[in-house]
Amino acid sequence: MDRRGRPGPSYLDPGSGGPDNDFTNRNTTFMTWNLLHLARMLKDAGGIPAHGNQRSAWDAGCRFDFANPEYR
Numbered sequence: 001m002d003r004r005g006r007p008g009p010s011y012l013d014p015g016s017g018g019p020d021n022d023f024t025n026r027n028t029t030f031m032t033w034n035l036l037h038l039a040r041m042l043k044d045a046g047g048i049p050a051h052g053n054q055r056s057a058w059d060a061g062c063r064f065d066f067a068n069p070e071y072r
Contacts, residue, residue, distance in 0.1 A: 011018035018024060042048060052064035 009016035009018075011024070054062075057064075
């Protein structure tokens with residue numbers, strides 16, 4: 001961000017230096033590699049379990065694996 005709080009140039013904007021930035025390129029490559037491996041592990045395991053990922057249960061007041069402070 002600049003001194004006025006505006007975002008700087010995007011990765012591929014002319015003069016941004018994005019494609020030449022080793023830090024960004026390295027970390028993007030690592031993240032992509034890790035996400036691909038995570039996707040394979042999730043697929044092999046049958047996906048993400050539904051427990052803790054149910055919007056209807058959350059809306060009904062369930063808080064998965066959180067202790068209820070009223071019973072402490």
